[in-house]
Amino acid sequence: MSRRLLVAVAGAALAFACGCGSSGGPSTGASSPATATTAKTAPSGLKIAKAPKYASPAASAPVRSGLVQIAYRNIAIAPDTVKVKAGSTVQWTNYDAVEHNVTGDGAPEHFASGNFGEGRTFAVKLTKPGVIHYLCTIHPTTMNGTIEVVK
Numbered sequence: 001m002s003r004r005l006l007v008a009v010a011g012a013a014l015a016f017a018c019g020c021g022s023s024g025g026p027s028t029g030a031s032s033p034a035t036a037t038t039a040k041t042a043p044s045g046l047k048i049a050k051a052p053k054y055a056s057p058a059a060s061a062p063v064r065s066g067l068v069q070i071a072y073r074n075i076a077i078a079p080d081t082v083k084v085k086a087g088s089t090v091q092w093t094n095y096d097a098v099e100h101n102v103t104g105d106g107a108p109e110h111f112a113s114g115n116f117g118e119g120r121t122f123a124v125k126l127t128k129p130g131v132i133h134y135l136c137t138i139h140p141t142t143m144n145g146t147i148e149v150v151k
Helices: 002-019 033-038
Strands: 067-073 076-078 081-085 088-094 103-106 109-112 121-126 130-135 144-150
Touching (some): 067 081, 081 088, 109 130
Parallel strands (some): 067 088, 081 144
Antiparallel strands (some): 067 076, 088 121, 103 109, 103 130, 130 144
16 A cells, blocks of 8 residues: 555656646736846746846847847757847747747837747847847746847
8 A cells, every 4th residue: 555655646746747837728928027037936936046147249249130030949048149230020939849938128128928839939020229138937047138239
């Protein structure tokens, strides 16, 4: 009897661990950008150990224009910093088997994608110069980036 109980507890723990991180259903909306970057509790109820650290594009980084692609792959972002010309469209593509989202917090533009799965994209046209920090609110400590929009 005790072996059956042990197997049942182990199975329940495994099922719980596999189910964490995604509901598999449609998004009910992302949290606000201010909440995502300053909250001590993630939307899932897990405690965030620290706020994301945003990198900045190098002063010598090229200014890109037109359609600028950003990949979500292996719970990371590539590239995580870009300089783009005002009027460019930035498009994120999810290459992971788990859901991600894009939530931008930075003057002068704010945006939120809602969750999107593997093979899906989210795009935004950036028209105003400034620095925009963005993150995936599901994986904020490893998936955050910076876009510098220039004239």
